[in-house]
Amino acid sequence: MIVGFDYGSANCSVGIWENEQVKLLPLSVDSNYLPSTLYAMDRELIAEAVYAGLPDKLKAEYSHLRSSQLMRAKQIRHELDLLTDEQVVFVGQSAIEAYLEMPEEGFYVRSPKSFLGATGLRPEQVALFEDIVTLMMMHVKQLLDQQLIAKGLPCATHAMIGRPVNFQGIGGEQSNQQAEAILTLAAKRAGFSDVGFLFEPLAAGMDFESTLVDAANVLVVDVGGGTTDCSLVKMGPDLMVAGQRDKDCLGHSGQRIGGNDLDIALAMQGFMPSFGSGSKMLDGKPMPSNLFWNAVAVNDISAQRDFYQLASKKLIEVLIKESQTPHMINRLLILQQNQMSFQLVRQAELAKIALTQAPQHQTYLDFIEDDFSVEVSAKQFEQAITPSLDKVSQLMQQAMTCVDIDGKRFNSPDIVYITGGTARSPAIYNQIANVYPDAKVVVGDHFGSVTAGLTRWAQQYFKVT
Template sequence: MFVGFDYGSANCAIGVMEESGVRLLPLAAGSNYLTSTLYALDRELIAEAVYQQMPTALKADYAKARAGQLTRARNARRELDLEPNEQAVFVGERAVNAYLEMPEEGFYVRSPKSFLGATGLRTEQIALFEDIVTMMMLYIKQQAESLEGLNSKGAITHAVIGRPVNFQGIGGEESNQQAETILRLAAKRAGFTDVDFLFEPLAAGMDFEASLTEDKIVLVVDVGGGTTDCSVVKMGPSHMESKERSQDFLGHSGQRVGGNDLDIALSMKAFMSHLGLGCHMTNGLPVPSKPFWNAVAVNDISAQRDFSSLNSRKTIEELIKEAKRPELLKRLLKVQKEQLGYRIVRSAEQVKISLSDTDTVTTNLDYVCPNLDAEVTQALFKEAIELPSAKIEALMKQALEMAGVMPDVIYVTGGTARSPAIYDRIAAMHPETPIVVGDHFGSVTAGLTRWAQKVFA
């Protein structure tokens, strides 16, 4: 059985082909999307959870590769006084809820896909991300196979998995290969016997192509949670049946800039002044901005490691002694001690979503300080996201310059493109060109599923 698998930075989704077309499968209560998060009471327990749930035939090789982690997992389970079968690793909204309940006690990762192409990862870090991705794929695959109507069709064995044009802005093809290798290995350990990959903007465009009645040159702009990808593609009735589409791909670009970057930028602009950013020391110098950035840079491994360190805590404690507004810096210290950075970014994400429908949002930050509210306007949001917005514009220009043609239509998709601020920037680039807005969340999965049918059926 084959599927289209969107392992996204913000959400994951999986689709199957039925007589009526593509069907996205429910992965969470009332939703076809699973939030891309994982929480473990201890990071060593992730390997244990993978071992317990992976196909029996693969366990021996995995146990050999993860012998050290599995031993440490047994020790961690004893130290945490957990029962042998007590769940210790959670994914999706259950992971978010576990983190919000115990932010300082466990291991939480949001948008693990954002890290897969990171440069300078050590061997043990790559192994950790392999396990995180495997754990999430195992969960999603098991959820899909258990659904009524599918459980009689046997195991899901084949998948087309989406990937961005570039997983990282730096690192080039080496980063892309590292990320794709992690995804391929994780899929194998999760029980997929054969996988193929397809650029996400092309997948999104293929779903749109199914609706075309005449050939068009389409600029696909896919602004996702972790990356933005643009592709210029020949589409239409004379192209859609071909299994070899490389000649139709005229130009593409991609970079790790997306909804996560908007959330981080908004956190800095809207929230960090309430924690002391912009204040001054008694000697007249401004408070250093680095601790504030590290607190919310949830897609930067080194920044998160730095912020959680004892040295960072000592630095903030010293700043409190010398600050003109020490009461504000004490809030930053609480964020450091209780590891609340992810929660702050989550608040920014919720504000961003709310600003799609209103001009002003007031959000409560009482988990940082009682009765602390922050007001965010559309104007402030646009100012905060100026840099990532400019990067998205540059990617559109790059794809069109590579293609050497102008598009007949611009097809916009991806969850982040729901933001009016982002849509307006895209529309202003070529005001004379028609814009079609696709299913912001489901178009990539639908396209992957259609391609899986061509590749595996």
């Protein structure tokens, strides 16, 4: 069975081709989307869970590669007094719930896709991300196959996976190759026999193309959870049946700017002042800003590692004694000691969503201290994300710096097609719409368009290769 698989920074989704149309299959209760999160009582237990889910033919090789992790997993189960069959690793919504219940005790990762192209990863870190992605894909494939079997269909064997134009801008093509290699290995270990990749903005554009009656040059702007990707694509009903679309893809751009970055920006500007950011010390000097940034930079491995080190705890304790507002810095200490950065940024994400409908939002942070809340406004959100919005505009313009077959440059697209969950924000929509005011602006399915396009393209790709 051929499927489209959007392994997204915020959510995962899968689609099949049924009755000549795309059908997304549910991956959560009452939802077609699975949150891209994982929680383990200990990180070594992740390898154990992967091993348990592997087909027998792959277990020997994997056991050799992860022998030390598997040995430590046995020790950890004994130390934590865990039963052999007790669930210790959780994916999706159950991972979020487990983390909120035990934030300081386990290992939690949100949006692992954001890290796959990171530069400077050590071999053991690459291995960890291979296991995280494998376990998440195993979970998705199990849910997928159960539904396919119930429909009397064969299990999924071929997957067209979406990928950003650039996983991580500073790493260039080497980062892209590293991320694709991780995704490919994970998909194969999860049980897919064949895997293909397609730029996410192209996938979103292919879904939109099915609605066109005339040819058009379409600038697809996909603002996702981890990246923003733009593609200028020549589209039309006569082009949909082509087996290869390389010549129709006129320009691409992409960078790691997405919903996660906007959440972090809002947490920094909207929440961190209540934790002491911008406050003064007794001698009148400002608080060190880097400490507060590390507290919310949940998509930066080194920043989070620094924040949770003992040295940061000791520094915060010193700052409490030397601060003009020690009660605020004490909140930062609680955040650090209980490893609540993800919880805090999650509240920023919920505030961002709420601000799409209201000018203000009251965010309750009583997991830090009783009756503690912070009000944020839509204007404050716009100010916080202005640097990111400027980068989105630059990416749109970068994708347009291409020439057509006659050697002429494009001044403006015919249509700007906006997709991606983050683009729901009015502030982001207005920024995108104003870059090319003469173009028609179309808003697509914020969450399902990439999966739908991947599913459409998969039907042609795997039949001709």
